[in-house]
Amino acid sequence: MLNSDLSNHKKQGVSNMYRPNFTITKEILNHIADISASREVILNAPLLPKWEVKLRKEAILKMAHHSTSIEGNRLTMEEVNRLLLGEDIAAWEKDKKEVLGYVKVLEYIDNLGEKGVDKITEDIILEIHRLNTQGILKDSEARHYRKVQVVVVNGLGSVTFQPPEASQVSSLMNDFNIKNYNLECEDNEKDETRFDQCIK
Numbered sequence: 001m002l003n004s005d006l007s008n009h010k011k012q013g014v015s016n017m018y019r020p021n022f023t024i025t026k027e028i029l030n031h032i033a034d035i036s037a038s039r040e041v042i043l044n045a046p047l048l049p050k051w052e053v054k055l056r057k058e059a060i061l062k063m064a065h066h067s068t069s070i071e072g073n074r075l076t077m078e079e080v081n082r083l084l085l086g087e088d089i090a091a092w093e094k095d096k097k098e099v100l101g102y103v104k105v106l107e108y109i110d111n112l113g114e115k116g117v118d119k120i121t122e123d124i125i126l127e128i129h130r131l132n133t134q135g136i137l138k139d140s141e142a143r144h145y146r147k148v149q150v151v152v153v154n155g156l157g158s159v160t161f162q163p164p165e166a167s168q169v170s171s172l173m174n175d176f177n178i179k180n181y182n183l184e185c186e187d188n189e190k191d192e193t194r195f196d197q198c199i200k
Contacts (some may be wrong), residue, residue: 067102084099
């Protein structure tokens, strides 16, 4: 829109604004009321414990399979399901440990939520690393930032992702934690007491 068109539009004011042509009928109002009532029922309905457990297990199964397969884990959804049910499956130990470690991380994060933890700290990140690499890395390497360069390789041996240099990891994680802290503080600017604590 040209400047002259814009000024003409402003002069004409609201009269040229789009006004859809429709009529609200009693039938439409009844449908809106039904939709609103249904929404309230759904939002306030307790989830039956039996269904909650089933949905939770399915979510954990799918997250464990998909998240680890992105990283090159070879277990199928069925194998992950059997592994999580406690069955012994014929697969590489590393693949099994990756899935079990991932599930431990999910449980850990869930426990943090139940405890009301609302801030990601470096200690939490390192504990997630320890749980995720348990039995895969040496104990001396778990819960520490890596000291060597790594890459993600696909099944054909091609590098699909190259993370930052090992020497940068500590400072990048420090920046991440500072940004996380600052975002929390920005959210609290209206609450002067909490904001004062953030900027000290």
